[in-house]
Structures are given as C-alpha cells and as structure tokens.
Amino acid sequence: MHQKLFYIDIKSLKRGDKKVYESVYFEFFDVLYHLALQYLRREDIAKEVVQDAFVKLWENKGAIENNSNIKNLLYTITKNNCLNHLRNEKVVAKYLDNIRHLELQFQYDALSKLSDDAIIFEELQEKLNAAIEKLPEKIKQVFIMSRFQELKYREIADKLSISQKTVESRMSKALAFLRKDLKEYLPFYILLSEFLN
Amino acid sequence: MCNRFSKTNNRISLVVITIVKNNSLNIINKILANQADQTEKEAFFKQLGEDAKFKEESIGIQNLWHLSHIQNKQSSDIDKKLLFNEFWAKTGGKKVNNYWIGNFQKYAAVILVALFLGMALQYFIPQLRQGKVETYVYQSEKGSVSTVILPDSSKVWLNSDSKLELTNRKGLITAKLSGEAYFDIKHDENREFVVDVGEFKIKDLGTKFNVKAYECDNYYRAALLEGDIDILNTANTTLANINPGQGVIYNKHTGKLKVSNIDTSIESAWTEGKFVFVKKTLAQMCEDLEKWYNVDFNIQNKDLANEQYTCVLKKTTTVEQMLKILKVTSEVNYQILSNETGKDIVIIK
Numbered sequence: 001m002h003q004k005l006f007y008i009d010i011k012s013l014k015r016g017d018k019k020v021y022e023s024v025y026f027e028f029f030d031v032l033y034h035l036a037l038q039y040l041r042r043e044d045i046a047k048e049v050v051q052d053a054f055v056k057l058w059e060n061k062g063a064i065e066n067n068s069n070i071k072n073l074l075y076t077i078t079k080n081n082c083l084n085h086l087r088n089e090k091v092v093a094k095y096l097d098n099i100r101h102l103e104l105q106f107q108y109d110a111l112s113k114l115s116d117d118a119i120i121f122e123e124l125q126e127k128l129n130a131a132i133e134k135l136p137e138k139i140k141q142v143f144i145m146s147r148f149q150e151l152k153y154r155e156i157a158d159k160l161s162i163s164q165k166t167v168e169s170r171m172s173k174a175l176a177f178l179r180k181d182l183k184e185y186l187p188f189y190i191l192l193s194e195f196l197n
Numbered sequence: 198m199c200n201r202f203s204k205t206n207n208r209i210s211l212v213v214i215t216i217v218k219n220n221s222l223n224i225i226n227k228i229l230a231n232q233a234d235q236t237e238k239e240a241f242f243k244q245l246g247e248d249a250k251f252k253e254e255s256i257g258i259q260n261l262w263h264l265s266h267i268q269n270k271q272s273s274d275i276d277k278k279l280l281f282n283e284f285w286a287k288t289g290g291k292k293v294n295n296y297w298i299g300n301f302q303k304y305a306a307v308i309l310v311a312l313f314l315g316m317a318l319q320y321f322i323p324q325l326r327q328g329k330v331e332t333y334v335y336q337s338e339k340g341s342v343s344t345v346i347l348p349d350s351s352k353v354w355l356n357s358d359s360k361l362e363l364t365n366r367k368g369l370i371t372a373k374l375s376g377e378a379y380f381d382i383k384h385d386e387n388r389e390f391v392v393d394v395g396e397f398k399i400k401d402l403g404t405k406f407n408v409k410a411y412e413c414d415n416y417y418r419a420a421l422l423e424g425d426i427d428i429l430n431t432a433n434t435t436l437a438n439i440n441p442g443q444g445v446i447y448n449k450h451t452g453k454l455k456v457s458n459i460d461t462s463i464e465s466a467w468t469e470g471k472f473v474f475v476k477k478t479l480a481q482m483c484e485d486l487e488k489w490y491n492v493d494f495n496i497q498n499k500d501l502a503n504e505q506y507t508c509v510l511k512k513t514t515t516v517e518q519m520l521k522i523l524k525v526t527s528e529v530n531y532q533i534l535s536n537e538t539g540k541d542i543v544i545i546k
Contacts, residue, residue, distance in 0.1 A: 018285065025281045031267065033275065038263035047275070051284055058288040092341075099235070102242040109252070110259040128264055146230070147265045153232060171230070172222040175258050182261065 008070050014061050025054060028071060032078045039082050039111045049085060053077040075118035083111055124182070131181035135174055142167055143174040225255050229262045335361045337376070339491040342467070351390075354379040354468045358411070358488045377409040379468045384424075391429070392419075396447055397436070397454065398429040407464040414484065420444035420464040428454065472510040478503050479545070490516040492533075496545045501529065516543065 006027055012020040032053060036046035056077050057070070064070075086108040093101040115121050135143060145151045145159070146167075153171070157164040224241050227233040233241065245252050337343045337355040345353040345361065347370075355361055359376020368388040372380075375394075382390050384403025392399040394410035394417055404424025410417040419428070421439045428437045428445055437456050439445065444459035466473040472489070474482050480502040483494035489512060496502040504527070510519060520531045520543065534542040 016288075021285070021288075022281055025284065026277055029275075029277050029280070034267040035263075038267055047280065051280065051287075054284050055287055058284075099238050099242065102245070103238075106242070106245065106255070106259065110256045110263070113256055114260060125264055125267070128261065132265065143265075147262070153230060168223060168226060172226045175226060175261065176222055178261055178265075179254075179258055 006071075010064060010066050010068065010070075013070070014064055016058070016061060021054075021058070024057075024070060024074075028074050032074060035075075036078055036082050039107050040085060045085060049081040050078055052081055069118070072118040075121065076116055079111065079114065079116070083108065086111065127182055128178065131178050134181065135177055139170045139174045139177070142170040146171060221251065221254075222258075225258050229259060333363045335363070339488060342470075349383050349385060351380075351382045353381070356409075356467055356488075374408055374410055376411055377407070377467070379405075379407045379465055381405045394419075396449065396452075397431065397445075398433070400427040400429055400435075402426060405465075407461070409464075411488065415449055417447040417449065418444060418459075418464070420459045420461050422461045422465060466509075467512070470512045472508075472512060474510075475507050476505045477507075478505055482506060483545075486516070486519070492516060492541045492543050494543050494545060498546055501527075501545065520545075 008024060009017075009020050013024070029050060032050045033046055036049045037043060040046050040049065053074050057074060064073075086104055090101060090104045090108065093104055115124070132140065132143065141160070142156055145156045146153070151159070153164050153167045156167045160167075221244075224233065224237055227237060228241050245255060335343065335345050335353075335355055337357055337359045339358045341357060343355045345355065345363075347353070353361065353372070356377035356379075359374070359378060361376075361378055362373040364371045364373070370388060370390045372378075372390070372392045373394075374392055378392075380390075380392065380401065382401045382404055390401040392401070392408055394408060396417060399406065399408060399419050402425040404426055405422040406419060406424070406426055407422070408417075408419045419426070419439075421441050421443055423441055426439050427435050428439060430436055436454060437445065439456065442458060442461060443456060444461070444464070445454055445456050447454045460475065463473045463475060472485060474485075480496060483496065486492075487494055517533070520529075520533075523529045523545075524531065530546040532544045532546070534544065536542060
C-alpha cells in the first residue's frame with residue numbers, strides 16, 4: 001500500500017472554510033467509520049461517533065497548530081469516542097447481561113491497546129497486509145473470504161466444498177501465522193512454535 | 198493429536214499444552230466470528246478473567262482481526278455527501294431552516310449520560326437523520342434513569358419507567374410526560390416550554406421543577422424548586438401560579454388540583470440516586486420501589502401496609518438489602534418468589 005499524499009490547508013481549516021472541511025471529511029470518513037464499526041458493531045452508532053469527531057474538530061479548530069496532524073487528531077478523537085461509548089454500554093450491560101458485559105469489556109480492552117498514533121496505526125495496517133500476502137495459499141484464501149469478503153464460515157465451506165471445521169481450523173492457523181508475523185505490534189506472549197510446526 | 202501419548206512426562210505435557218493452545222485459538226476464532234455458543238463464550242471469558250497472558254494474546258488477535266477488516270474497507274456505500282451536509286449544519290456553518298432540530302440531533306447522540314454508577318440507562322432515539330422529524334421520544338426502562346440535554350443546555354432527567362415525547366413547533370416545545378421527570382429549563386423569550394401530563398399542563402418560565410405523573414398512581418404531582426411555573430388546564434387557561442417550595446397535587450379520581458407547600462429536596466432526590474421517604478406508609482413506599490426494582494410487592498399484613506416510615510435509600514441498594522434493613526427495623530418477614538416469565542414477587546408478611 002503506498003501512502004497517498006493529501007494536502008490540508010490548515011489556515012483555511014482554522015478559518016472554517018467549507019471546502020477544506022468537505023475534502024477532509026471525504027478523505028477520512030471511511031477509515032474512521034470502519035474503525036468505529038469494527039469495535040462498536042453498530043452502523044448507526046459508528047456513524048454518530050465519527051460525525052461527532054468531525055464536530056469536535058470544528059469546535060476545536062481554534063487550537064489547531066500549523067503543524068498539527070489532522071488525521072491523527074480525528075483518529076484519536078474517534079478512538080476516544082468509541083471507548084466512551086463502550087464504557088457507557090458496559091455500565092448498562094453490567095446489570096442486564098453478564099456475557100454481553102464481558103464482550104464489551106473485551107472490545108474495550110482491545111481498542112484501548114491500539115496505538116494512539118495514526119501513523120503507527122497505518123504502519124501496522126501495512127505490515128498486516130504484507131503478512132496476509134505471505135500466508136500459505138489455502139489459508140490465505142479462507143482468511144480473505146472471511147475478513148475481506150465478509151462471508152460466514154458456513155458460506156466459505158460451501159463455496160470451497162470443504163467442511164466448516166476445516167474453515168475454522170484454517171482461520172485459526174491464519175490468526176496464528178499473522179500474530180507471529182506481527183509480534184512486535186501486537187501483544188504476543190505464548191510461543192506458538194509447537195503449534196505452527 | 199489427543200492420542201499421541203508419549204512415555205516421558207515431559208512429552209505429554211508438551212502435547213497437552215499444544216492442545217490447549219490450539220483449542221484457545223479455535224475459541225477466539227469462533228468468538229470473533231460470532232459463531233461461539235453460550236457455553237463456549239462463558240468458557241472463553243472465564244479463561245480471559247483468570248489468565249492474564251491469555252487475555253493479552255486474545256486482545257492481540259482481536260485487534261488483528263479488526264484491523265484486517267478495516268484495511269480492506271476503504272470505501273463504504275454510505276452517502277457521505279448527505280452526512281457532510283448534516284455535519285456542516287451542526288457546525289452552524291450554514292443556517293438551516295430547522296436549526297433547532299438540526300442542533301438537537303447533534304445532542305441527541307451525546308445527551309444520554311449515566312448519572313451514577315449502578316444506574317443503568319436506556320434510550321431510544323427515533324429516526325435520526327430522517328430529515329424533518331419534529332418529535333423525539335425518550336424512554337427510561339424500569340430501574341434506569343436517563344438525562345436529555347436540549348440545545349440551549351436545558352436538561353431533563355427521566356426517572357425509571359418514564360416516557361418523554363418532545364415536540365418542537367414554531368417556538369413552542371411541548372413535553373408530553375408519562376412517568377416522572379425533573380426539568381431544569383433555561384428561560385428563553387423566543388420559545389415556550391410546556392409539560393403536558395394529559396390532565397393538566399405546566400408552563401415553564403425558566404425553572405427547576407419536578408413532575409410525577411405515573412399512570413398507575415392515584416395522584417399526579419408537580420413541585421417547583423426554583424423560578425416560576427404556571428399550571429394550565431387542557432384548554433390552556435391558567436389555573437395557578439406556583440412559587441418555589443410549592444407544588445400542585447392532582448387527584449385523578451376527583452379531578453381536583455390542590456396547591457400546597459412541598460419539601461422540594463425530597464421531590465428531586467431521585468436525580469441524585471436516592472429514594473427519600475418521609476412519613477410514607479409501607480404501601481406508598483412499595484409503589485415507588487416497584488417501579489425501580491421491577492418487582493411486584495404483595496403486602497399481606499394490612500396493619501403493616503399502613504405503618505409509616507421515614508428513610509433514605511440509595512438506589513444502588515438491591516431489593517434484598519432493602520428488605521433485610523426492613524426486617525431488622527421492624528417486625529417484617531419477607532419472601533421473594535422468582536418468576537421466570539415476568540416480575541418477581543415479593544411477599545411481605
């Protein structure tokens with residue numbers, strides 16, 4: 001993945017120029033939205049959270065420095081908005097549904113472990129892409145169908161005429177390989193060499 | 198792999214560890230793909246709670262899982278043009294006709310704040326972004342309190358099992374209330390704020406006041422803490438002007454409205470997470486507690502039902518703790534009948 005150059009006219013941004021906000025909005029909306037959607041799992045709330053991030057950027061435009069990284073700002077605000085949302089949802093779930101509460105806690109912990117820096121976040125994404133490319137062909141195929149094409153395990157099994165157990169097992173292997181490859185970026189404690197061999 | 202037993206202990210333990218790891222990965226995998234059943238989920242979260250390393254590892258895999266998805270989702274079929282216009286309207290960059298509503302939406306997303314730990318909140322925001330929606334409905338489930346903040350930073354607390362319907366029409370905001378709510382309304386010459394409980398209305402003139410109008414109760418109450426309110430009948434004729442420290446009590450059976458002095462700190466105590474009962478009969482207390490705890494009280498001893506109590510209860514107190522206190526302070530015995538399909542029943546003997 002090559003880095004796209006995206007120029008932001010900070011002075012116009014500080015002035016509140018509509019054109020600049022529009023270009024920033026269109027440039028960053030999708031990646032922020034998908035970040036929020038992955039962790040919040042609800043489209044309406046993810047949209048709301050990202051919308052709110054842009055509103056916060058607008059409200060704080062006076063404090064933006066000439067060398068501020070706008071993408072980083074938006075990324076951090078979105079991440080924090082998501083964390084806040086998960087925290088609130090957790091409070092509700094605590095009294096209603098224990099499993100749901102634990103799930104939300106799990107999401108919350110994972111998101112809070114993500115880098116606060118959009119640059120590192122992007123770097124990680126690039127490394128991940130490279131690692132996916134290196135996966136053994138059959139494993140890669142299943143992983144891509146699941147994560148990129150959003151197919152259910154059942155659907156993948158049907159398409160490839162293999163059992164759902166095999167899909168599960170290949171996905172587990174994919175996760176193990178990827179994690180090994182990205183161990184500097186993601187928490188990695190238990191050695192899996194035995195399993196991988 | 199399970200059948201690969203070896204003679205040396207060392208080997209066996211290695212194999213066992215491998216199996217555990219393999220299973221762990223499978224379980225994480227299933228959890229993430231949302232294909233784990235309840236038992237697997239329970240087992241997973243149990244292990245997560247007990248094993249810090251396993252937790253770290255799982256978190257790493259979860260992030261990897263999410264990132265791999267975000268990575269390849271650089272576009273979406275969302276109408277960004279539309280969303281941008283909404284964003285722009287919110288910033289005030291462009292004046293739109295329904296500005297109040299536009300701004301209202303912005304707050305609708307962030308208005309609901311948990312008041313204190315131990316209090317759950319639930320809310321329903323209808324049809325956000327559906328263009329010109331003029332009515333907003335907020336609802337608090339049993340056992341929860343929510344707050345609604347209006348664009349001018351006026352604030353409404355909505356008590357357990359209550360519903361608020363806000364309509365903005367040409368400078369008149371009507372708040373239809375069923376249940377209990379505490380209003381802190383900023384005065385604004387350019388708009389009127391009227392609370393409608395069906396039988397009568399409360400016209401606010403910049404104030405803090407509490408309204409309690411549960412359909413199941415025999416009396417509706419409105420109490421004024423600060424400012425000025427007018428009580429109107431359904432035909433909008435002013436019936437009374439209320440001063441701070443006063444309130445009105447409406448008897449639903451006789452249809453009569455009475456103005457009286459009211460201890461306002463008691464009326465608003467629920468917004469601070471407390472029940473305050475002053476010389477209330479056990480039956481009256483149970484009426485309030487039923488709404489909060491979502492249980493039915495059945496007082497079998499009629500003498501006891503009319504006994505008066507004065508107490509302050511934190512809302513985080515469980516119904517069982519509350520009953521234990523009651524048992525210690527008076528000759529009360531209780532039994533909780535759990536009911537799988539509906540509310541639990543508390544029998545007080």
